[in-house]
Amino acid sequence: MKVFKNFVAGEWVEPSTGNYFDNRNPADLNDVIGKFPLSNSTDVERAVTSAKRGFELWKATPAPQRGDVLRKAGDLLTARKEEIANAMTREMGKPLTETRGDVQEGIDTAYYAATMGRQLSGRTVPSESRSKWAMSYRRPIGVAGLICPFNFPMAIPTWKMFPALVCGNSVIFKPAEDVPHTGTLLVEILLDAGLPPEVIQLLHGTGEDVGAPLVEHPDVPLISFTGSTATGSMVGATCGRMHKRLSLEMGGKNAQIVLDDADLDLALEGALWGAFGTTGQRCTATSRLILQKGIHDNFLGMLIERTKALKLGDGRKKGTDVGPLINEAALRKIEHYVDVGQTDGADIVCGARRPTGAGLDDGLFYEPTIFSRVEPGHRIANEEIFGPVLSVIRVSTADEAFAINNSVKYGLSSSLYTKDVNLSFRALEQLDNGITYINAPTIGAEAHLPFGGVKQTGNGHREGGWEVYEFYSETKVGYVDYSGTLQRAQIDMYLGTPD
Ligand code: UN1
Secondary structure, three states, X not given: OOEOOEEEOOEEEOOOOOOEEEEEEOOEEEEEEEEEEOOOHHHHHHHHHHHHHHHHHHHOOOHHHHHHHHHHHHHHHHHOHHHHHHHHHHHHOOOHHHHHHHHHHHHHHHHHHHHHOOOOOOOEEEOOOOOEEEEEEEEOOOEEEEEOOOOOOOHHHHHHHHHHHHOOOEEEEEOOOOOHHHHHHHHHHHHHOOOOHHHEEEOOOOHHHHHHHHHHOOOOOEEEEEOOHHHHHHHHHHHHHOOOEEEEEOXXXXXXXXXXXXOHHHHHHHHHHHHHHHHHOOOOOEEEEEEEXXXXXXXXXHHHHHHHOOOEOXXXXXXXXXXXXXXXXXXXXXXXXXXXXXXXXXXXEEOOOOOOOOOOOOOOOOOOEEEEOOOOOOHHHOOOOOOOEEEEEEEOOHHHHHHHHOOOOEEOEEEEEOOOHHHHHHHHHHOOOXXXXXXXXXXXXXXXXXXXXXXXXEOOOOEOOOOXXXXXXXXXXXXXXXXXXXXXXOOXXXXXXXX
16 A cells, blocks of 8 residues: 655655554545554654754745746646546545646646736835835744645645745645645645745644644744634644744535515525535525515425435545535534434425435435525534535515625625625625625635635635735835934934924
């Protein structure tokens, strides 16, 4: 069996523990992709020492040249898209069309980052004094610790890594333990693209043994974490105590609202894709469907019929709509919430079981599940399930729908289906989310726009687009006084001084 390694100090190395874990295909647990390192704080220490050297070298490399490396990485991802998408589906289960999209998001991010190498602009503004320049520019920060989730094994690491690199930081990358192979492929691509070896370090292993020591390390001033709100709170507490710069992307409980005047066929496609794409394992997944009373029964009927027809299976097989869950713990969490939903009084209208039959018995499958008669106070209407479970809530008015959308503790994305243009713009204003889609599902963020949420979804930062470059760099201000005299700010130039 293939044994994979960490990448530390410019070399592929074994973990200091000597221990490994098996990485299995969730669509067929008999299929082992390989053994991957179980690293610990000793490996983190080595990685940080090397990444500090990498930072010294990389920060002195002109940003346009740093961008050129990422352009090359984009070219290599493009050339290897199909092969990587196949490896990703084998490792995490979602259908090939989706893993191709995931690689494409990495490619888009690479090309965007490449151009940003020539656009890391500051400002030059007038000084209040004569013969004096006042300006700002963006400086790299240091070693960035990037802790990534399993659901977008390419898009999310590249959202973090490529901007971090263009800004001149070095990177320690910890992929989720469910997707170490994709992480390895990404690092190989960066090295092939010409990234100096010590600028990137790859550490495999668990959150406890690798993620935590990375977050706690005093020489890692920058942390970006995507994952659960519970873990994000712990990461946030440590970073707050140690005064680190931190970007958090955490949970969601995203709603699609369908009003009586909506194009129902369009809304139906949106709901199916939003709720059951990626087997519901997206931070942006639609987990609440808020239906206005005039279309509620009809729309729910249409949705149940189409949901029952979704084909579960190996994502590499043609015709598969929905792949497996990522691991046994994820499956058990879903089963738990299905129990909770029933206990709270909601009705299961389809799914809610592990399927059996051809090609499904050895994988971690769960039937796409819909609950109707869900009340806004129910736990399944408030807590993130991260699986193919949709809670349907009936409302009388748009205002009621907006209030329910806003009543949860999360605020990533929302979606509204209506033909009323005035209401659409009112929704953009009133829905409390980082992203609102009109006549499109809750998923579908594009790489060149800021991505993130309000309330307990995040901590105010954004990934993607132009904003993330602010996160990965620090503002430095320079004043150059060429007057040859002391000019006291706020004092010498003050108009209307008494004397
Ligand atoms: C996530 O949900 O974890 O908008 C990331 C989307 C994707 C990214 C999602 N482009 O669904």
